[in-house]
Amino acid sequence: MPCTFDHEEYVVSTIHWTQGQGPTHQSARWHSENGTACPRRVVVADDRTRADDAYRQACEGTALLWRGDFHNARQLLQAMGRRIDRKPPRTGTSAGESFHLHRRAGSHRARVLGKLLVLLGDDHTLALRRAPDVRQACREAYGPPEGPMAVSLKELLGVIGAHQWRVKGVDVPALGKRIHPHYGVFAPVRGEYVDLVARAPLPLIRNAAATGTAFDLGTGTGVLAAVLARRGIRRIVATDISPRALTCAKENVRRLGLTDRVDVTGPCLFPEGRADLVVCNPPWLPARPAGTIEQGVYDPDSTMLRGFLAGLSSHLRPGGEGWLVLSDLAEHLGLRTRTHLLDAIRAAHLRVEDKIDTKPRHPRSRDTSDPLHAARSAETTSLWRLTADTP
CATH class of the missing domain: 3.40.50.150 (Vaccinia Virus protein VP39)
Known part of the structure; x- marks a missing residue:
């Protein structure tokens, strides 16, 4: 389902998805530090999701909200990255052209990998099997929690890495x-x-x-x-x-x-x-x-x-x-x-x-x-x- 927008002092975007045998309709606030637009279509993915299917859907613009094991989500993200890497990057005839092609390839990579989402709970808890405690890292990056929030897994991994740098x-x-x-x-x-x-x-x-x-x-x-x-x-x-x-x-x-x-x-x-x-x-x-x-x-x-x-x-x-x-x-x-x-x-x-x-x-x-x-x-x-x- 498409996302909706609530107009207050600023624009808040919301993702919607269906889950379960009912099925039940659910929603959460969307957040992206890079200002990535709210996904227009969201489906649920879990440990049964094949990398080829996930990659194809992400390339088509569909976001996948992960509900399985945390480490399996990381492996899926890596597998999607390998599929992007199968196509050799184009090289330009000049350094400037190579730079612009390099940035374009990087944008494509970020766009595709950014389609794998996770849901943070009311207190920034990541309720996935074998998930680390990300609450402090998320408070440092996002501020106090304001209800459930969907973010890309790629962004969350960056938040976790930044917290480790901040500590060490x-x-x-x-x-x-x-x-x-x-x-x-x-x-x-x-x-x-x-x-x-x-x-x-x-x-x-x-x-x-x-x-x-x-x-x-x-x-x-x-x-x-x-x-x-x-x-x-x-x-x-x-x-x-x-x-x-x-x-x-x-x-x-x-x-x-x-x-x-x-x-x-x-x-x-x-x-x-x-x-x-x-x-x-x-x-x-x-x-x-x-x-x-x-x-x-x-x-x-x-x-x-x-x-x-x-x-x-x-x-x-x-x-x-x-x-x-x-x-x-x-x-x-x-x-x-x-x-x-x-x-x-x-x-x-x-x-x-x-x-x-x-x-x-x-x-x-x-x-x-x-x-x-x-x-x-x-x-x-x-x-x-x-x-x-x-x-």
């Missing part, structure tokens, strides 16, 4: 500590950009270590703000437009004992006032994210990058610097040119004082089977030291 944390050698990312907040697993901020020379300001002020724009987990505090900057103001990121950064600042040095505020890009140092590590690819989870990677039309450059001069103290941490992967993919970046810097009345480069260390840069391997292997991450180009 991610080791950050530049800090000698662990950072604990929250669900939906970009984790500092690519350490090269953190190392750049940890080793770049601080602006030559009188008594910088004693009186310096820094802004960390788009702080995410708060990792760069923490690095700046460890380097001796007296006061750091960390901002973000994401409420989840702000909560995550505040928690990490408390864990690290830096609440007297780091002030997390927002949602905004620039805080009020001026600073000796303004650091920004915007999403590196100027493309539209498929959902909130991808906002740490994709920056539509380079909105955050352009906002940082446009506002930098008016937020720098005399002699201050702006540090732009940016990969050139977009250039290798044909999504942005170096000329375009330099023109944007000049248009913002900024001058490049220096550029510190590093090569990626993540496994994908060495994965020759990756359709974007040529671009990833050539990638360089840079810290651009920018100053106001005053007459």
